[in-house]
Amino acid sequence: MMLIESDFSLLVIFRFDFCTIDSEKRPSENLGQVLFGERIEPSPYKFEFKKKQECKHVCTKAYDTTNAQDKGRLDFLKKGMLLNYQHHWIVDNMPVTWCYDVEDGQKFCNPGFPIGCYVNEAGRPKDACVVNSEFNDKDTFYFFNHVDITIHYHVxxxxxxxxxxxxxxxxxxxxxxxxxxxxDCTGGPMDLSNKFSGEFKIAYTYSVQFVEDKNIRWASRWDYILESMPHTNIQWFSIMNSLVIVLFLSGMVAMIMLRTLHKDIARYNQIDSVMERKLTEFGWKLVHGDVFRPPRKGMLLSVFLGSGTQIFLMTFVTLFFACLGFLSPANRGALMTCAVVLWVLLGTPAGYVAARFYKSFGGEKWKTNVLLTCFLCPGVVFADFFVMNLILWGEGSSAAMPFGTLVAILALWFCISVPLTFIGAYFGFKKTHPVRTNQIPRQIPEQSFYTKPLPGIVMGGILPFGCIFIQLFFILNSIWSHQMYYMFGFLFLVFIILVITCSEATILLCYFHLCAEDYHWQWRSFLTSGFTAVYFLIYAIHYFFSKLQITGLASTILYFGYTMIMALIFFLFTGTIGFFACFWFVTKIYSVVKVD
Known part of the structure; x- marks a missing residue:
């Protein structure tokens, strides 16, 4: 039996009026598949092993353009062809691929095929119409109503x-x-003029043949699909570009740490007289009594740090398992399922980090802190996701999440994640942070343009984004263009590069601000690296207008709604990296300075 996977869109297979079968139950999907909208429908295309079939009839669809309902169904099919909607079929958990030649003698295997194509009024074929020279009538739609299927097997x-x-x-x-x-699978192509009126019938057929292949091993059966995607050279270029940025930043940080700070601290600590030491104080030394002063809105910052830690650990462990091959494309929905389960189980580190930093900031409302850690950021994500799901329900989409799955997610959140967060907060509040600060805050001198908060924050996100924007293109293609993403080794390497780049860029800017006698580093360090999410959002908007052909208000709202969820998660992730890097840097340099 063959299964049909409906595309991630506002349209379900039944509304396209294809051949369906109602006698079989729909296959069950895991949590990841449901969240990604990968719903699987039973297929009427059936065949037996080694039994060859020629021009097997599936069903016939009849339309009468004088009937409003039939005309609506036919127009719906036309719209799908204009937008290049595609079938996605599965046999034995393998995608049924359409392989065709591309430039330089390479072959590309697409895990899907279009429902049809269109030749415009100028006679120019669009999308898949270029594959057949017979598709040449102007202002005409062509239906792919027949498929030749070849099943390769080995004994x-x-x-x-x-x-x-x-x-x-x-x-x-x-x-x-x-x-x-x-x-009988004869005659010319199945065409339909855009100006046609009257009765119209489409007969759907298929042919099947079986070919024994002794060269392909079972463990390598996905290779022909993955190897046909010519992304490797681009990925290596992206990695090398990112490594150059990392080496540059590493050199800058090393110069500051080894040459400037090390010599400065050693010379400063060799002075025994308090008066002489005060005379030699300048720049970052002048703020040693204020650098650990609690920031404004410390409650909110600690909550963000807790949620960011939870996301960081979830991402690291998920990518690590993906690199080991446990979350390959063959395991449908496994990546998303693993991410959700890990997020639920990592509530303890989130509560611990949020509580510990909130206490170090002098906070006393520990109950409010724990509750905000449990519900603020996850609640914003869930509310956005719920609104998007309501839109999908209203449009009758197959990507809409069932009510039972929503209840299951809420149960995981409230019954597992929230108690684990309370446990982590309990241990976090038991820690003490004796920090010595001056009673009277030091006045911050007038800052130059590049040491003011906003310019520094805007500049801080450029380099981290430059390390990931090529990888980001493939990830967006995987999510929105239904392309397979399998290069988790590259992604894990880019993840490490992103962590290093965010850390080093934030440390550099933090050092410049401390030298300018500005000791408000906590929020600035978080926002400096977190501003990478703003560049991500701008790139996602560019991707929407340049790469996608999304029409309709509902589809547009869905795209930007899900993009905002990704941007928020990315903001918390990168912001937490920057804060912890600066926290380590500030603690390191001021712990070796003698304070009298």
């Missing part, structure tokens, strides 16, 4: 007649069958 040794499927390939075709009720 399993020492298991008798057992065999395993190692590849499933297909070729979409268009036939205007001479006999619609008894299709």
């Amino acid at each position: 399993v040794e020492n298991e008798g007649t057992g065999a395993r499927l190692v590849a499933a390939k297909m070729e979409p075709k268009s036939y205007k069958h001479s006999k619609v009720e008894a299709p």
Whole structure:
């Protein structure tokens, strides 16, 4: 049996009026598949192993443009072809791929094929219409109503007649069958003029053949799909570009730490006289009595740090498992399921970090702190997601999450994550932070333009974003263009580079601000690296207008709603990295300075 996977969109397979089967139950999906909208429908395309079939009739769809309902269904199909909507089929958990030649003699295998294509009024074929020279009528739609499916298998040794499927390939075709009720896969392409009116019938057919392939192993059956995606060279270019930035920042930080600070601190500590030491104080030494002063809105900062720590650990562990091969594309929905489960189980570190820093900031409202850590950031994400789900429900989309799944997510949140956060907060509040600060805050001198908060924050996010924007393109393609993402080794390496870049860029700017006698580093360090999320948001807007063909208000709201969720998570993630880097830097340099 073949399964049909509906695309992540506002449209379900039934509204496209394709051939369906109601006698079979829908296959169950895991949490990750439901969250990503990867809903699977049973298919009427059926075949038996090693049984060849030619021009097998599936169903016939009839339309009458004088009937408003039929005309609406036909117009819906036309709109889908204009937007290049695609079928996604699965056989034995393998995607049915359409392989075709591209430039330089390479072959590209697409895990999907279009429902049809369109030749515009100027006679220019769009999208898949370029594959057939017979598609040449102006202002005409062509339906891919026939597929030639080839199943590749190999016989399993020492298991008798057992065999395993190692590849499933297909070729979409268009036939205007001479006999619609008894299709024979002859005639020209199945076309429909945009100005057509009257009765119109589409017969859907398929052919199947089985080919034994002894060269493809079971463990390597996904390789022909993944290797056809020519992304590796671009990925290496991105990695090298990012490494150059990291080496530059590392050199700057090393120069500051080893040459400037080390010599400065050693010379300063060698002076025994208090008066002489005060005379030699300048720049960052002058604020040693104020640098650990609690920041404004310390409650909110500690909550952000707790949530950011939870996201950081979740991302690190998920990518680590993905690099080991546990979360490959063959395990559908495993990546998202793993991320959600890890986030739920990592409530303890979130509560611990939030409580510990809140107490170090002099906070006393520990109950409010714990509750905000449990509900503020997760609540914003869930509220946004719930609104998006309401829109999907209203549009009748297959990507809408069922009510039972929403209840299950709330149960995981309230029954597991929240208690674990309270446990972490309990241990966090038991820690003490004896910090010595001056009773009277030191006056901050007039700052130059580049040491003011806003310019520093804006500049701080440029370099981290420069390290990830190429990888970001492939991730957005995977999410919105239904392309497979499998290069988790590259992604994990870029993740490490992003952590290093955010840390080093924030430390550099923090050092410059301390030298300018500005000791308000806590919020600034968080926002400096967190501003990378703003560049991510700008890039996502550019991607929307330049790469996607999304029409309709509901689809646009969905795109930006989910993008805002990703931007918030990215903001907390990068902001937490920057804060911890600066916290380590400030603690390190001021712990070795003698304070009298």
